[in-house]
Amino acid sequence: MQPDLLIARFGELWLKGDNRHQFTARLQKNLAGALRAAGLRGGQLRIHEARMMWEPGNASDLPAAFEIFRNTPGLANVSACVRAPKNIEALGDAAVELVRQTWTGPQSTFVCRARRVDKHFPENGPLIERTIGDRIGHVVSNWRVDLRTPAHTLLVEILRDFACVSATNADCVGGLPVGTAGRGLLLLSGGLDSPVAGFLAQKRGCELDAVYFHSPPYIPEASREKVEALARNLAARQGGLRLHVAHFTEIQNAIHSACDPKLTVILYRRFMYRIAAAIAERAGIQTLCTGESLGQVASQTLENLRTVDRLTDKLTLRPLIGQDKSEIVAVAHRIGTYETSILPAEDCCTLFVPRHPAVRAPEGVLEANEAKLDVQALIDEALARTVVVQL
Amino acid sequence: MHPDSDIDAASPIYLDHGGTTPLDPVVLAGLAERLGWPLGNPNAAHGPGARARRLLEDARRMLAEHLGGRPEEVVFTSGGTEAITLAVRGCTTASPGRIALGATEHSSTRTAVESMAEQGWAVDTIPVTPTGRITPEALAETLRPDTRIVCLMLAQNEIGTITDIAGLAPVVRRLAPRSKLVVDAVQAFTKVPFRVSSLGADCVAVTAHKMHGPLGIGALWTRAAVKPLFKGGGQERGQRGGTQPAVLAWAFAEAARVAAADTDACTRMAALRDALVAELLAVLPDATLTGEPPGPTRLPNNAHLCIPGLPSEPLINALAEVGLCASAGAACSTGKFRVSPTLQALGRRAEEGAFVRLTVGRFTRAAELPEAARRLAACVHALRPAYAGRLAPR
Secondary structure, eight states, X not given: OOOOEEEEEESGGGGOOTTHHHHHHHHHHHHHHHHHHTTOOXXXXXXXXXXXXXXXXXXXXXXXXXXXXXXXXXXXXXXXXXXXXXXXXXHHHHHHHHHHHHOOSSSOEEEEEEEEOOTTSSSOHHHHHHHHHHHHHHHTTTSEEOSSSOSEEEEEEEOSSOEEEEEEEEEEEESBOTTSSOEEEEEOOSSSHHHHHHHHHHXXXXXXXXXXXXXXXXXXXXXXXXXXXXXXXXXHTTTOOEEEEEEOHHHHHHHHXXXXXXXXXXXXXXXXXXXXXHHHHHHTOOEEEOOOOTTSSGGGSHHHHHHHHTTOSSEEEOTTTTOOHHHHHHHHHHHTOHHHHTSOOOOGGGTTOOSSOOSSOOHHHHHHHHTTSOHHHHHHHHHHTOEEEEO | OOTTTTXXXXXXXXXXXXXXXXXXXXXXXXXXXXXXXXXXXXXXXXXXXXXXXXXXXXXXXXXXXXXXXXXXXXXXXXXXXXXXXXXXXXXXXXXXXXXXXXXXXXXXXXXXXXXXXXXXXXXXXXXXXXXXXXXXXXXXXXXXXXXXXXXXXXXXXXXXXXXXXXXXXXXXXXXXXXXXXXXXXXXXTTTSOOOHHHHTOSEEEEESGGGTSOTTOEEEEESSOOOOSOOTTOHHHHTSOSOOOHXXXXXXXXXXXXXXHSTTHHHHHHHHHHXXXXXXXXXXTTOEEOSSOSSTXXXXXXXXXXXXXSOHHHHHHHHHHTTEEOEEXXXXXXXXXXXXXXXXXXXXOGGGOEEEEEXXXXXXXXXXXXXXXXXXXXXXXXXXXXXXXXXXXX
């Protein structure tokens, strides 16, 4: 017995009012794109009985699709289901066989849950749970029932059209479908933070472009390849992503040769914001997104964040502002960017950086340093040499 | 018109033959032909199997001949790393003892030895001179009566220093009579004349792709049988499991044959290398040659320079951009520059500048060298201002 149907439930989308269908339609489009990109063809994706359902063209595609559902913003949870005749006996038989095949690991805890959408079904929820729970309890006889935090859940769903059981259930990322909250430009480096910030913006519905600042030959090609790998992770959640690779070498040279070394990092960032704002403007994007976390490094103090904010009238999202590194790492693991982010590769923020950068740089001092540079010409050149990679 | 006059600023120039070498066209032709042959598993009884077996055993015989050993002493592996690891792990005894290794051994040897240390083996490092040589005195001071394995390299991969193995072997025999001498000849094979029979070693590791053969095939010459890393189906007389790639083995032996037939290749490479060094020192007068002076104690194809005033990594990146393939003996990690373990063992520091290895090959053309020097100098001059006063110790 193989699960042959994925059922996912909407989380917060359900709270939407008359425009709910706009959100669910976008979600369906995103899922279809992700399934297609993963080469899972021939399945049928539909919204039915207030759930997102997918029937695979080939049952062996189901585990891969399950992971795609888990990582697609807008869904609350997903189940790999087996359909059964709509009576308590047949559902119990299916549950017993599914559990026998699926719950083969070491001793653990479980619970049986029922959702009875079709109120004409004779047994009510608690009775279904007790009856079928009892039967599967005999299959995993050394497992303990845990009603509060079970490791495994057997879910019985009595829908109007059919009934099904599932022994493999997982929480999805939640949030809103990517693209329903507008577009943002993510300042992406090869580190841990910015991909996580991008994911969190996507999770709330933001569709992303990304900009990466590349400094050849100071920075090896490997660093750029690493950023492309991270961008691909984000791209998979929204059916493709445009990565703008901005040429940053000349700006670093200019800052390095003319400005106070203590201000190097904050000056780099001011240029990055200016370039990002210009790229966003050209692409019709009104919002920037960064991986800054308050106080994490010298350039991310309130004072220094303020000096970059004032350079542009774009809204800057900083989803990580209140996150500790350990919390960011946990999300990076969850979304699969951690292993790439920790690969050793330089990024331009570490170039020519003094041991003790300025923690609070007064705006007047920054402006005086920038007065030694032809800021607009440097930005224009960087923009002219920016390359767009479609991922 | 000079045949090499086609070289211009856009031509790619490959001077990383110490990394890997292009396949010799003669070897490629023979390899391509044999890949199309209806060959079976060389361990099978049927006709196609027998043909593959013949090819494999011909290769073993040919390779043994070029190494100066006997066919039954040759074990085919996937490459140099596996050959070295097979030698180190395959020579270990049941009860842990001591392993001695040269301070500039390749990482494949170091990591193989480190894995033995985890199993209780004591590791002794043999110090080297500032040019990477191991003196008999340094070796004698390191060896202990209970030293069971001694790892030395015939030619050093970064700086090209050649070790007088035949001269050091008697020291090993005298002071650590129960030890096995494992020699890494990956860089040396076909570039340094040697015969395993007179080297005084117990195991010698070689690989095809450093001598214009294909990637994916190497060999260990071993005087006595070694314990396998994995048994598989008991192939290679129980010393290396896995179906042997007969065609690759043939190509390895063929590459050895072609290299040996090119009798003045080493003289030619040495002349090219010397011309390259002269060109480089002319355009970068403050650069210095690392390691041994050109001559019998240095690989004929190796030039390794220290160029003050900039770090290695951006220089290598810049060279890649202008189509000059070279390699660095250093890596940069989050803004702190470090030299390779080999350069550390020589007492070199990152603050001294960029360390660059340029290695010529049998097909390198003399006309490429002035252009290579020009590009290197241009990159150095472009990068130096950015690092002015910045290479001080942090």
